[in-house]
Amino acid sequence: MVLIALSLACLKPAPPAQNGALRPLAVVNVLDAANDRAAVDTPDRFDAAVLGEVSRRALVPTLLQGPETLAPLTPNRETSQRLRALAPQMGTEGVLLVETRPVYYSELNGQYRWTVGVVVTLASGGQTASRAFDVPVFLRYHHEREEAAVDAASPVVARKVGEVLDTWLGGGG
Amino acid sequence: MILLVGLALSADVGGYLRVMTRPDLEGGDGRLGYWNLYGRLLNEGPYAALELRQEILDQKPGTLQPWTDVHAKIEGGTVANADTNGGSLAWMRLSQLYVQAGNIGLRDVTWRLGTLEQNYGDLGLYDMKPTLLLHDTLGAQARYRTERVEVTAGLGDAGWSIKPDQYNTVFTGAVAARVNVAGHLELGVGGQGYLEPMVLGNRNAPHVTPGIDYEAWVRGEVLSEWVQAHPGQLSEFPNPEPTHANSWKGVGYVGGGGFGAWRWTTVYASYARLHPQGYVTEAYDGDEVELYVGELTDERTQLFVGSETQLTIVPDRWDVVIAGLYGDNQDGDNEIVPTDDDRTFFSGVVRTQVYLSPVVHLLLESSLAEEVSHNGNTYREHQDSLFESNGGAADADGLEYGDSDTRVTWQGKGGVVLNPLGPGIYTRPSLRLLYGVQYSTQNNAFGNSFVETLDEYNDFDTVERHWHNVVALEAEAWF
Numbered sequence: 003m004v005l006i007a008l009s010l011a012c013l014k015p016a017p018p019a020q021n022g023a024l025r026p027l028a029v030v031n032v033l034d035a036a037n038d039r040a041a042v043d044t045p046d047r048f049d050a051a052v053l054g055e056v057s058r059r060a061l062v063p064t065l066l067q068g069p070e071t072l073a074p075l076t077p078n079r080e081t082s083q084r085l086r087a088l089a090p091q092m093g094t095e096g097v098l099l100v101e102t103r104p105v106y107y108s109e110l111n112g113q114y115r116w117t118v119g120v121v122v123t124l125a126s127g128g129q130t131a132s133r134a135f136d137v138p139v140f141l142r143y144h145h146e147r148e149e150a151a152v153d154a155a156s157p158v159v160a161r162k163v164g165e166v167l168d169t170w171l172g173g174g175g
Numbered sequence: 176m177i178l179l180v181g182l183a184l185s186a187d188v189g190g191y192l193r194v195m196t197r198p199d200l201e202g203g204d205g206r207l208g209y210w211n212l213y214g215r216l217l218n219e220g221p222y223a224a225l226e227l228r229q230e231i232l233d234q235k236p237g238t239l240q241p242w243t244d245v246h247a248k249i250e251g252g253t254v255a256n257a258d259t260n261g262g263s264l265a266w267m268r269l270s271q272l273y274v275q276a277g278n279i280g281l282r283d284v285t286w287r288l289g290t291l292e293q294n295y296g297d298l299g300l301y302d303m304k305p306t307l308l309l310h311d312t313l314g315a316q317a318r319y320r321t322e323r324v325e326v327t328a329g330l331g332d333a334g335w336s337i338k339p340d341q342y343n344t345v346f347t348g349a350v351a352a353r354v355n356v357a358g359h360l361e362l363g364v365g366g367q368g369y370l371e372p373m374v375l376g377n378r379n380a381p382h383v384t385p386g387i388d389y390e391a392w393v394r395g396e397v398l399s400e401w402v403q404a405h406p407g408q409l410s411e412f413p414n415p416e417p418t419h420a421n422s423w424k425g426v427g428y429v430g431g432g433g434f435g436a437w438r439w440t441t442v443y444a445s446y447a448r449l450h451p452q453g454y455v456t457e458a459y460d461g462d463e464v465e466l467y468v469g470e471l472t473d474e475r476t477q478l479f480v481g482s483e484t485q486l487t488i489v490p491d492r493w494d495v496v497i498a499g500l501y502g503d504n505q506d507g508d509n510e511i512v513p514t515d516d517d518r519t520f521f522s523g524v525v526r527t528q529v530y531l532s533p534v535v536h537l538l539l540e541s542s543l544a545e546e547v548s549h550n551g552n553t554y555r556e557h558q559d560s561l562f563e564s565n566g567g568a569a570d571a572d573g574l575e576y577g578d579s580d581t582r583v584t585w586q587g588k589g590g591v592v593l594n595p596l597g598p599g600i601y602t603r604p605s606l607r608l609l610y611g612v613q614y615s616t617q618n619n620a621f622g623n624s625f626v627e628t629l630d631e632y633n634d635f636d637t638v639e640r641h642w643h644n645v646v647a648l649e650a651e652a653w654f
Contacts, residue, residue: 039237111191112297140653142601157596
């Protein structure tokens with residue numbers, strides 16, 4: 003049994019698509035709570051997961067965070083308007099905007115279920131690619147709230163971010 | 176069902192499942208031991224739950240606009256090809272149906288109407304919820320919730336849950352509060368009370384049949400003793416007298432952690448005085464009489480204390496969960512019959528999970544438990560212990576069973592776990608290949624179809640077995 007486990011553990015995932023030389027990409031991760039209007043930073047582990055996916059694809063991510071970046075995003079939760087609000091902070095490189103909206107669902111068979119709505123948008127050179135999806139996550143404890151829900155969604159969100167990036171890079175982005 | 180199909184077409188769907196095959200070459204039904212006291216792992220059967228949430232008015236952040244949603248949950252413990260019920264929908268039930276609304280009248284208050292529930296969490300390794308309140312109630316509930324404080328109050332009728340075959344209104348109300356201190360400490364306290372009022376003329380309402388002897392009741396000899404004392408006067412058997420019935424439950428909770436390797440510890444406690452039973456039917460010489468046994472069942476109490484600690488020994492490499500519980504059930508009316516309402520039990524479980532890679536994990540778990548009957552023998556330690564029910568001597572008229580009042584059980588479990596979503600003892604879905612072994616002082620301490628009689632015409636041999644082994648292939652997921 004242990005040998006089976008060790009051999010399974012040695013399997014490595016295939017490397018993602020690469021496209022030419024290293025290029026910069028601005029990354030903005032946003033947490034929009036259901037009971038708070040303010041857009042706030044996502045947890046560190048979430049940021050690391052998203053940045054990790056970007057880095058694996060010959061892109062050099064720059065994480066834009068803090069009140070200076072997020073304050074202009076608070077008045078409106080419409081993605082297109084947020085991209086316009088981010089424009090002054092962006093250079094000529096593209097921007098990856100990951101918006102997360104955790105909503106408490108219910109206690110379900112011993113765990114606290116949250117639904118994290120996610121919108122991943124990549125804007126570059128006047129073009130945008132976007133993907134919206136929900137990630138159900140389960141938290142063990144009552145005191146774990148929005149931040150923990152977004153944190154728990156990290157593996158799934160990172161994977162979807164990778165898919166958006168692959169689509170973009172595969173299309174010559 | 177139509178409602179569920181309609182909701183499913185557009186609802187946010189969540190759920191839970193566990194399904195397994197556990198070939199058992201020792202004649203068991205696929206579970207390592209009798210129940211979750213030895214840890215839920217390998218001791219639970221298949222289960223499926225589906226919860227639908229239909230958002231009717233969504234929450235608008237930072238506003239006081241009303242929002243509302245509808246929840247429906249259907250669940251049951253059967254899956255096709257996994258158990259005797261074959262996944263039949265007849266074993267599924269609509270366990271929850273309620274409407275929630277917020278920002279109506281009071282800020283930060285969620286109103287709920289339908290089936291209710293209040294809980295401080297569960298003991299994950301045991302799959303037990305010691306502090307559950309209002310789960311038996313259909314009524315209305317209000318929950319005030321901020322980041323640090325939560326207060327819940329609810330009331331309604333628990334009659335259909337407590338007395339499904341003898342329904343009578345059981346008014347119930349509960350209040351519970353929880354405070355979080357600086358994110359590292361949580362305190363909770365709550366309670367629920369039940370009142371079943373007297374209703375003249377209603378056979379399902381609480382009554383008392385005077386003069387019933389406890390031993391005569393459990394032997395089914397109340398009527399025969401009456402007729403013996405009053406020959407030919409069964410029709411003069413005392414009529415039931417109407418009364419009230421009440422019961423209650425108090426719960427407490429302490430949680431803390433969030434420092435380094437110490438992720439979180441929960442301690443739950445509950446003390447309940449169970450609701451008295453209604454009536455039972457006894458027959459004598461073709462006549463049936465309803466005996467109201469409320470006075471014989473109104474001194475049942477249950478004390479439960481449980482704790483669980485989750486430790487991250489090496490982040491993303493090694494986690495440990497330690498849990499323990501103690502239970503003391505007392506039945507003040509019963510001094511003669513060993514039952515589940517009159518026993519003490521305790522248990523400890525340790526689970527450790529090592530992450531060979533983010534997806535491939537090794538799991539090891541061990542548990543030790545003891546159960547002690549307050550009213551004499553109730554466990555059979557040997558295949559021939561039918562003959563040793565009373566101090567080593569046979570007692571055909573005795574109320575005890577077996578040759579011991581104590582059952583001690585040890586279990587060890589281990590195997591490979593595949594977690595597609597990465598490390599975490601409670602991360603799901605999990606695909607598991609497990610081996611489990613149990614030692615119990617009780618003979619054949621697992622669900623089985625063995626013939627236990629020592630009758631000389633028994634076509635099958637009785638078996639003496641204290642060790643039990645199972646191999647399991649199973650999946651568990653929250654979604």
